[in-house]
Amino acid sequence: MVAIERELSAHDWLGFERMTSPAVERATLEAVHPGGYINAIEETCVSGGGHLDLDTVVSEDSFEAALHAAGGAVQMVDLLLDRNAPYGFSAHRPPGHHALRSRAMGFCLFNNVAVAAQHALDARGLERVMILDWDVHHGNGTNDIFHDSDRVLFVSIHQSPLYPGTGPAGDVGSGPGRGFTVNLPVGPGSDDSVFGSLVDRVAVPLARAFEPQFVLISAGYDAHRDDPLGECAVTETGFAAMTRSMRWVGETLEAPVGCVLEGGYSLDALASSVAATLIALNEPVAAPALDGDGSRLVVQARERLAQWWPALA
Numbered sequence: 001m002v003a004i005e006r007e008l009s010a011h012d013w014l015g016f017e018r019m020t021s022p023a024v025e026r027a028t029l030e031a032v033h034p035g036g037y038i039n040a041i042e043e044t045c046v047s048g049g050g051h052l053d054l055d056t057v058v059s060e061d062s063f064e065a066a067l068h069a070a071g072g073a074v075q076m077v078d079l080l081l082d083r084n085a086p087y088g089f090s091a092h093r094p095p096g097h098h099a100l101r102s103r104a105m106g107f108c109l110f111n112n113v114a115v116a117a118q119h120a121l122d123a124r125g126l127e128r129v130m131i132l133d134w135d136v137h138h139g140n141g142t143n144d145i146f147h148d149s150d151r152v153l154f155v156s157i158h159q160s161p162l163y164p165g166t167g168p169a170g171d172v173g174s175g176p177g178r179g180f181t182v183n184l185p186v187g188p189g190s191d192d193s194v195f196g197s198l199v200d201r202v203a204v205p206l207a208r209a210f211e212p213q214f215v216l217i218s219a220g221y222d223a224h225r226d227d228p229l230g231e232c233a234v235t236e237t238g239f240a241a242m243t244r245s246m247r248w249v250g251e252t253l254e255a256p257v258g259c260v261l262e263g264g265y266s267l268d269a270l271a272s273s274v275a276a277t278l279i280a281l282n283e284p285v286a287a288p289a290l291d292g293d294g295s296r297l298v299v300q301a302r303e304r305l306a307q308w309w310p311a312l313a
């Protein structure tokens with residue numbers, strides 16, 4: 001957070017208004033996470049902290065930080081739906097997309113983006129929310145929380161194989177949610193063009209078919225080529241291009257676009273990539289330029305998805 005603040009304050013926050021985030025309301029959090037799970041996290045933190053799982057360690061302050069991380073994402077949804085701005089960015093740690101309903105995982109306590117999406121549906125009466133997750137890790141928590149929902153379209157681009165090992169292309173959701181979970185695994189070394197073409201040729205057409213009333217981006221920056229945890233090769237240019245594409249489709253659908261910070265473990269790359277995203281959010285929008293047929297990954301994904309999304313055939 002300090003690295004991001006330093007980078008952005010050096011650029012006068014790129015014209016964005018900064019706001020502090022309230023702690024999430026208990027009822028809003030309980031729409032995703034059971035009360036007993038929330039209490040257990042609180043008790044572990046209050047009693048001095050400890051391990052929630054192998055790589056999820058909490059301290060005394062973690063519970064409060066997690067409440068504000070979820071609260072920031074929820075407040076962003078409200079601000080954007082109230083038309084205070086067309087787009088926003090909620091930058092908090094801990095991240096959220098690995099958190100399951102009743103289990104902390106991978107540094108994540110509460111699933112911030114899922115809590116925000118559920119709030120948009122329940123409290124704000126939306127019928128369709130899209131979540132694009134471009135963190136290098138699969139957003140297994142978000143995947144599972146909305147697995148059987150046809151009101152949340154979850155699209156994840158993630159490196160495979162990599163932690164947490166979930167998110168194969170064949171996981172398409174369940175029950176009424178079949179076709180509304182879209183997993184797009186990519187190999188190590190995947191770069192701007194791999195991520196960008198999946199956004200432009202799969203996520204954007206899906207958005208146009210689904211017509212979300214709100215677009216959330218699980219914006220992790222560990223697919224950056226300098227990140228020590230991921231093995232992908234995305235650059236600031238690539239994050240900016242994906243942002244522009246999602247902003248364009250949001251604008252055509254009159255849907256606000258809100259980013260929720262996930263991973264990113266090279267502090268320099270994280271700070272410069274968040275800045276690139278904010279700049280791209282502020283730029284004039286244009287339809288993504290699509291030349292050629294797209295990569296094998298794109299062709300395979302579109303073939304797979306065409307049974308639910310004929311527009312992708």
Ligand SMILES: [Zn+2]
Pocket residue numbers: 135136137220222262263264
């Ligand atoms: Zn990650």
